[in-house]
Amino acid sequence: MIYLDNAATTLIKPPAVARAMVRAMQTCASPGRGGHKAAMRASGLVYRCREKAAALFNVPDPANVVFTMNATHGLNIAIRSLAKPGTKVLISGYEHNAVTRPLKALGTEIIVAESPLFDQAACLRAFEERIRGAELAVCTMVSNVFGFILPVYEIAALCERRGVPLIVDASQAAGVLPVDFQKLGAAFVAMPGHKGLLGPQGTGLLLCGERGEPLLSGGSGSDSLLQQMPDYLPDRLEAGTHNVPGIAGMMAGMDYVSKMGLPHIMRTEQLLLHDTVSRLRGVEGVELFTGAEGTQSGVLSLRIRGRDCDETAQLLSERGICMRSGLHCAPLAHRSAATLDTGTLRMSFSPFVKREDVKVCCAAVSELCSAAG
Amino acid sequence: MKYLIMCKSLTNAQRAALVLERRGIGATVVKAPQHLRANGCGYALSLYRRLGEAVSLLKSAGLLTGKVYLREADGSYREAHENDLSR
Numbered sequence: 001m002i003y004l005d006n007a008a009t010t011l012i013k014p015p016a017v018a019r020a021m022v023r024a025m026q027t028c029a030s031p032g033r034g035g036h037k038a039a040m041r042a043s044g045l046v047y048r049c050r051e052k053a054a055a056l057f058n059v060p061d062p063a064n065v066v067f068t069m070n071a072t073h074g075l076n077i078a079i080r081s082l083a084k085p086g087t088k089v090l091i092s093g094y095e096h097n098a099v100t101r102p103l104k105a106l107g108t109e110i111i112v113a114e115s116p117l118f119d120q121a122a123c124l125r126a127f128e129e130r131i132r133g134a135e136l137a138v139c140t141m142v143s144n145v146f147g148f149i150l151p152v153y154e155i156a157a158l159c160e161r162r163g164v165p166l167i168v169d170a171s172q173a174a175g176v177l178p179v180d181f182q183k184l185g186a187a188f189v190a191m192p193g194h195k196g197l198l199g200p201q202g203t204g205l206l207l208c209g210e211r212g213e214p215l216l217s218g219g220s221g222s223d224s225l226l227q228q229m230p231d232y233l234p235d236r237l238e239a240g241t242h243n244v245p246g247i248a249g250m251m252a253g254m255d256y257v258s259k260m261g262l263p264h265i266m267r268t269e270q271l272l273l274h275d276t277v278s279r280l281r282g283v284e285g286v287e288l289f290t291g292a293e294g295t296q297s298g299v300l301s302l303r304i305r306g307r308d309c310d311e312t313a314q315l316l317s318e319r320g321i322c323m324r325s326g327l328h329c330a331p332l333a334h335r336s337a338a339t340l341d342t343g344t345l346r347m348s349f350s351p352f353v354k355r356e357d358v359k360v361c362c363a364a365v366s367e368l369c370s371a372a373g
Numbered sequence: 374m375k376y377l378i379m380c381k382s383l384t385n386a387q388r389a390a391l392v393l394e395r396r397g398i399g400a401t402v403v404k405a406p407q408h409l410r411a412n413g414c415g416y417a418l419s420l421y422r423r424l425g426e427a428v429s430l431l432k433s434a435g436l437l438t439g440k441v442y443l444r445e446a447d448g449s450y451r452e453a454h455e456n457d458l459s460r
Binding site for chain 2: 222233
């Protein structure tokens with residue numbers, strides 16, 4: 001099987017991830033739920049992971065690293081902490097439903113800073129033109145559909161100058177591009193553990209610049225007499241038993257990322273991207289969505305003239321190639337790129353994708369194009 | 374003599390223990406006795422030596438978030454006074 005759906009979930013993980021998870025299941029109880037050895041072992045593991053994440057993302061205090069189920073969970077906490085019905089929220093034109101749906105559900109007033117694909121300057125300008133009156137901004141670092149790298153550090157600086165709190169969705173960036181929490185100065189940064197951080201599904205991180213409002217209430221193992229959630233992090237935002245095996249796996253994934261280094265990972269994915277583009281560029285009927293150097297991560301969307309993207313993905317799947325098709329839970333990004341009517345086929349890379357995989361995949365796509373033509 | 378430094382949270386206790394460990398002061402994260410916690414469950418640092426140094430280190434790191442207790446010979450606890458911190 002050739003797996004090219006890493007923007008959804010990295011399927012191939014470092015072997016240490018599964019080993020760490022099994023070890024945690026066999027030896028760790030619940031952190032903060034007792035003083036016995038099995039509980040304290042779990043507490044130690046969870047704390048080490050907080051420390052590791054704090055170091056990787058430049059968070060000054062590990063207490064401000066909160067464990068979540070996924071990026072969506074973190075984004076919901078962040079949005080519900082800072083927005084209420086009627087809040088004017090400025091977002092990029094490339095946000096995922098994990099941002100737009102919670103904003104809609106809350107009844108906020110959404111202002112979209114629309115900009116053309118792969119144009120970072122236009123993206124920043126769109127934020128500058130619409131920020132007046134905004135009470136909150138939300139911005140993804142990288143479009144999950146097109147791999148467009150948004151100028152989020154510049155947008156963060158703009159928000160800081162205008163006193164607008166910012167929530168950053170680092171779903172496609174964490175483990176690939178530098179995510180510097182202090183440099184961003186964001187109120188919250190949300191990310192999953194199961195994509196670039198190479199951890200298991202069901203894990204995520206929320207880096208907190210603010211105390212936040214709990215989405216869930218329940219046991220925290222602390223201040224149990226109080227009938228409100230504690231007022232301090234991370235306890236305030238971590239009700240219920242932690243996913244200790246998941247956290248152990250995510251920590252092993254982060255270890256791998258740290259060892260490989262972000263520049264190496266980014267370079268690997270860029271080589272795969274360039275290889276794919278050079279193989280498909282001349283193929284009749286293929287439309288590739290590519291940007292200039294430095295504007296695209298290891299995610300590539302494409303369309304094939306005369307072929308439905310979902311049917312194409314199915315045909316590729318029958319040949320053992322896993323690619324995602326459709327709207328990728330981000331209709332807004334498709335609106336920005338004028339692909340809403342068709343959706344796209346998406347290839348997304350990871351450090352475990354081989355050039356041979358790209359070669360086989362491109363050959364299959366070319367063959368389907370010939371058949372369609 | 375056993376000392377207990379009450380902590381705001383488990384994470385706070387873990388971070389504080391590491392700060393002390395890096396300065397060669399052994400401290401263990403333990404569940405805090407219920408009667409010493411106004412709001413129920415919580416964690417504390419347990420140590421046997423260098424209390425004054427530990428308190429001063431935690432203070433300067435912004436990690437001293439609770440009261441400090443001494444365990445008496447009869448098993449009861451009393452809050453530490455200024456002169457206890459020279460131990």
